[in-house]
Amino acid sequence: METRSAAIWKRFRKNKLAVAGLIIFALLVLMAIMAPWISPHDPEVFDIMESNLPPSALHPFGTDSYGADILTRIFYGARVSLSVAIIAMTFTVTIGVLYGAISGYFGGLVDNIMMRIVDAIQSTPTFFFTLIVATLMVPGMWTVIIALTVFGWTRMARIVRGEILSLKERDYIEAARASGESNASIIFYHVLPNMIGPIIVIATLDVAGNILAESTLSFLGLGIQPPTPSWGNMLTSAQDLPTIMDYAWIAVFPGLFIVLAVLSVNFIGDGLRDALDPRSKK
Template identity: 50%
Template sequence: MAMPGMNLQKEAPIGGAREKSVQEIGRTESYLYMIAKRFLKHRLAVVGLISMLLLVLIAIFAPWIAPHSPYHLSDSFGEAPSSEHWLGTDQVGRDVLSRLIYASRVSLLVGIGAVSIYVTIGVIFGSVSAYFGGWIDMFFMRVTDVFMSFPTLMIILVIVSVLGPSITNVILILGFLGWPPVARLVRGSVLTLKEMDFVKASVALGYSTWRILFIHILPNAIAPILVYATFGMAGAIIIEASLSFLGLGVQPPTASWGNMLTDAQSLTVLTSLPWLWVPPGIMIVIAVLSINFIGDGLRDAMDPKSLK
């Protein structure tokens, strides 16, 4: 009779562990469901998400959607919108609609690439600085202060002028100059989280420092990072468009919304050929507003103070 009892005692912890695991999964799913539900209540955020998904699909399927090659030169110079060219042609005979579609690839690539670089750098710097403290914290924060003291736009213009204008250089420059705000944001979150009981329990259980930092602390600080990243994408798209407009970004014949606006520097184009500058301007506005709406929705959905 003792043996069954002993088996029950041995099996109980296993059953308890499984039950605990199921409960944790349930809590995670309910939390994600809550965030999704609250996000969907934000109408502008939903509109922004749908618009951004459409832009992504347009960028992915550009070769099949575009009616012409963006590099094809026709004998129709500055032609108004027609059945053959829905948005007209530019001053060298290229189809504006096709270039507009392919330009979405450049803008999204710059936004995603630059944000990925500086969020990665900022998360590493901020989390390591806050968790270890002491001279490490002081060193990283002073480096952050130095980078934040730079006039960003001027530095970008100088570096692009030296290295040469290209999409790769724009992504790298924006990525390596944009991390200080992320580092400060992550540092503040980690300083708060590392004093909480679950972190102290992880230390008492003997977990490694990197496991505590990157598996237990950072996932709880993901909300502000994600929100900042969405707004950062909008900023990167605007900066790329500005640099391309000035001739320091993506170079022709590669199409970008910024270098398509370059033609708008002429008074004749502004007054007589609006199809050359209105469509790329509208696309920049749509992309930036969509990302900002998504960021607003995520901020409201993940804010514990607005929990209902």
């Protein structure tokens, strides 16, 4: 008899874009992990005499305006950009799931107050306030993570709350209440495990959003600071050039990896959404 996980994988692998996205993202993660061993140069070695060199055998992606090897810094930048995206996603998912679970399970006045807070946050220009948070703190990796977390949990909270409102009246929840189980036990052992699908999908898509947000903050000088490489701050160095068209590789290669990471995660999210949907017949 086919298990649920086998059925999910069977539906997922029928989505060719999702499988391609999974392979690409796995390669990006492997690239980040293996960066110290596969990088052709030291990421913090700068030779001004070799600045703005075009792609060659020695520097496959060329060098930037400081003479650093772009391929090497892309490898190391993947470690920072992907780490920020995944850690921030972990925080936003944890906060959003707990907040939405409490709001949806207890309902009534508690739900009204908690959801009005979510409404207030979601009604504001989130990225604008993210910039303010990042500006008020010392630029760095944890500044970006905190800035993304402060406003990033509300979508997860709303989705979890909606799912719990529909689940908490089910017979098995009533039976758990009647048996004397605590509210915490019911939430964590009976409710949340039955909505793991939507949580995984939203978490996956949050990674893509976080990659873009980190790149934007670093590009604006509010995120990861040189000499620590990230895909976002690598694009910043292209601004200092008199004409980007003459040194296109400095912006093209970091931008290409940002696009690859975001698209691959979005494809994975779409594939998971279809695979985890029990009504899917594909």
